[in-house]
Amino acid sequence: MSSGLAYFITLVIVYILVVWGALIPFRAGLLYNGTVYVMAIGGYTAGFLSKTFGLNFWLCIIAAIITGLIFGFIPALGFARTNGIVTAISSMALIFIIQSIIKNIDFLGGTRGLRGIAKVPALPWFAIIILIIFGAFLYRLFNSRIGRAWEAIATDPQMAQTLGVDTRKMTVIALTLSSVFAAVGGAVFAFNIRVIYPGTFSFTFLLNVMTMLFVGGRFTQWGVIISAPLLWSINVYMPEAVQKLSNYIFAGLLIIVLMLRPEGLVTRKMILSVKNFFKGLFKKKARETV
């Protein structure tokens, strides 16, 4: 694998993980923009541990999972009491806060950035393994009792309560698990890019994440697997003149897709028909063997 391709693949996987992190709260009906904040924490955790203690990749990932759990859980206690627009704005503010905090911490490199993160030759393969594990976990999660409770909350919070769902607890669980995805994404990101700055985890990044989520489709976990490589290749494989405009292109695409195809490229209906197609295949097979 060429180093350029390895970098591209790994970065796309980072985006998929972080977008999944952004998807979980959406499925639970939360307008949450804090994913990039936890991604920064995961990235700095992994980067710092690798640089300072020479911890290996997998231990850094585990550390990122733990910090993701903690730093997802704490603000979630607050967001369990807010709603809609308040959650949207205050979670966005977390990005500001974490940037300023990191800038002022010397051992994290401040504005000069954190350098000296170990090189992991097998990184794209590790990233693929992580993607599969987390993808399978997310699939199970969305099809579990918790996943159904989230969907009920997203559809009708009062009805969800009437069915016995503790909406606050479910909010906390959603934001905490979302943060694990974002933190792991951040950790893989740190190993891929190997120098991280506070400004890396910015609103531009959030725009990229949200564009991938909405263009890919915010009702299934599959959309981003298409939208992330598609959109990111604009930044990599297009002529430089086009690359320079990528922020505009992303914002423009976001608006166009939301207007023309509100559910995004991959819709729930598509997933359902794919599922039914496979069910049909198995049924036919079963019939033929009888």
Next chain:
Amino acid sequence: MEQTNTLLKIENLSVYYGPICAVKKIDLEVKQGEIVAVLGANGAGKSTMVNTIIGLMKAKTGSIQFDGKELTKMRTDQIIQSGISVVPEGRGMLSEMTVMENLQMGVYHHKVDFNSNLEMIFSYFPRLKERQWQKAGTLSGGEQQMLAIGRSIIGGPKLLLMDELSLALSPLYVDNIFKTLVQLRNEKGFTILLAEQNARKALQYSDRAYVLDLGKTVMDGRSSELMDDPFVQKAYLGA
């Protein structure tokens, strides 16, 4: 009569929306195995009462005792867990979820065997079995009402609250639904509290009834007797 245990007892209940008093004084009792109707015109406070029982609204004064617990101090999810299910006004379909997923939400808090209870629901409402993979939002009004009822009983609750069950259903269908309720009570021992505008049907199928007017319980008695009461006939049966 073996109906002696009081399952739900509401005393001196009042509920406010800000400064507006929606429920002034409700006193009501439901015994194990009974079907009790609460009748009242638009705005009488029936839905407010139902929502207060399950903790979506907070009581200003009074108490709600259910199965030995004081509900006014509990959260909605705890109240549901303690054994109350609701068919809310307007049915409360989770419209993007399938019939099956809606039924699964019905056992969210109840430790029951989903599959055997599912068979029970399908035996009462075979139509739901045919439609199990359909999105709830695409069901007809009558089918949605079946699903709402199925979802409320699948967890095996001790008490069923049904708000405006007859809303937007044809008269024939209303009879069917109420007959099913009576059957469920007789065969499965459910206890049911109905909030109904449709006084005629509610009195026909319930054991006892309360009349709610401007947030107050103004009359109560056996349904058969209330049906013959001149005041009830004039005010609620259009006689």
